[in-house]
Amino acid sequence: MEGITKTFGKVQANKDIDFQVKFGEIHALLGENGAGKSTLVNVLSGIYTPDSGSIFIRGKEVKLTSPRVAIDEGIGMIHQHFKLVEVMTAQENIMLGQKGSHFLHSEALTQKITELSERFQLGVELKKKVYDMSVGEKQTLEILKVLYRGANILILDEPTAVLTPQEIEKLFQIMKRMKDAGCAVVFITHKMNEVLTISDRLTVLRKGEKIKTLETKDTNTRELAELMVGHPVDLAIKRVATTIGATLLKVKNLTCVNEEKVQVLKDLSFTLASGEILGVAGIAGSGQKELCEAIAGLYPIQSGQILFK
Ligand SMILES: Nc1ncnc2c1ncn2[C@@H]1O[C@H](COP(=O)(O)OP(=O)(O)OP(=O)(O)O)[C@@H](O)[C@H]1O
Ligand SMILES: [Mg+2]
CATH class of the missing domain: 3.40.50.300 (P-loop containing nucleotide triphosphate hydrolases)
Structure with a gap:
């Protein structure tokens, strides 16, 4: 992404942002609330049209005029608020809106989805209804849905906010498998420990601007906190002695x-x-x-x- 600018009224959500993600890496997008992370990936997934700037995939410029165009270019977004039909099964949700979706239960399709689920060890139960699923299961289903649509650039916007620690561990394993399969994974969070655990590189945004891209192995919590807020942060919390009253x-x-x-x-x-x-x-x-x-x-x-x- 080159020179991406996006404004909402008076708010410049993205100011002239350059951002690159490589195939085969997990790239974390880090920044405080309102830094512009979601806006940038919404531009990348065809939801927002930028005021200016260009997007290139494997060096070729693309015009992502809608989410449909973006998915055809291999860009898949896992939203924080899932877009699933509760009364339908996992498989029906995957097939929804697809070409030939009136053959919802054809053997060949079931087999293709099952293979994909097994390859990434997603463990999705295809016949289970969405309303019977935990939040973690729904998220995994969303991942399977975009993989089925052929996505190889996967964007996860704050996927861990809704998960238990055990589910986060499972998600990280899935993200690693996507990376090993050669996908580019963009991972949004504002939890520094998660960035340091899972990402290969990271980009820090602050107040709509891109501050820096760096290798995760070369950084630490202190530096990231400073890049995020723009001044040194004392991470040692001084516990003031208090008297507990009534x-x-x-x-x-x-x-x-x-x-x-x-x-x-x-x-x-x-x-x-x-x-x-x-x-x-x-x-x-x-x-x-x-x-x-x-x-x-x-x-x-x-x-x-x-x-x-
Ligand atoms: N659709 C919109 N309409 C108006 N303003 C918006 C819209 N989307 C984002 N903004 C504003 O743009 C700025 C960047 O928002 P954005 O959602 O991209 O931040 P973020 O880094 O994803 O934050 P968070 O960590 O809270 O999700 C904020 O000031 C936000 O209020
Ligand atoms: Mg956001």
Whole structure:
């Protein structure tokens, strides 16, 4: 990608960005929130048309005027929010919108998909309905879908945000197999440890600009943090001595249901004292947002209590 510029109103999401990814490498795209990572890969996958700039694949200029054109050029994007039809099976989702998709269950097609799944050890159960799948399984299905469409440049936009540590390990193995098969893999994250674990090279973006591309083996957390924010960062957190005081917030047996009547918080209890920082850990979508909103009075409570002071 050469000189990619993309603006949204007054925001310059990408400013004159040069970015190159090689076949056979995992290339991490790193940057803070709003740095322009998603915009750049959305340009690469034909979702956005850049204001200016050019894209070349194997040295040949391509005009990626739509996602369909991009996929025909071998570019496949795994979105953070999956685009799957819940009531259909894995195989039906893969075949959807494909030429000859009215032969959804033909033997030859099943065999082709099975071979691909086995080759990359994806373990997708082709007859399973999407609504019966875990988040990790859905993501693997998305990967199989783009591989089936012939993608050899694979883009994963923050794929690990929704995964458990075990699922992340499995995804990294799949990414390595894609790289070994000669694919170019673009991996977006803002977790530095993941970048250092899995990527061969990385590119740092900051406020819409490309700051630097470097070999992963030549860098470290400290340098990456500095490149990301633009000034030296002290990564050693000084723990100030505090005295834990009286209980300020008490959450007792809190249960909330969403609009679909699904329990998003189940019988949750904890206390928070003055002078204390309470961490809430969990993969995205585990109820963190609903918890914060319920405490702030923005989310309806089905049962339980929130006591302040
Ligand atoms: N469709 C859009 N309309 C308006 N502004 C947008 C749009 N997409 C992105 N932006 C803006 O462009 C800038 C870059 O956004 P982008 O989503 O590319 O960042 P990012 O690096 O992917 O961030 P994050 O880590 O939060 O996903 C931000 O200021 C964002 O608000
Ligand atoms: Mg993004």
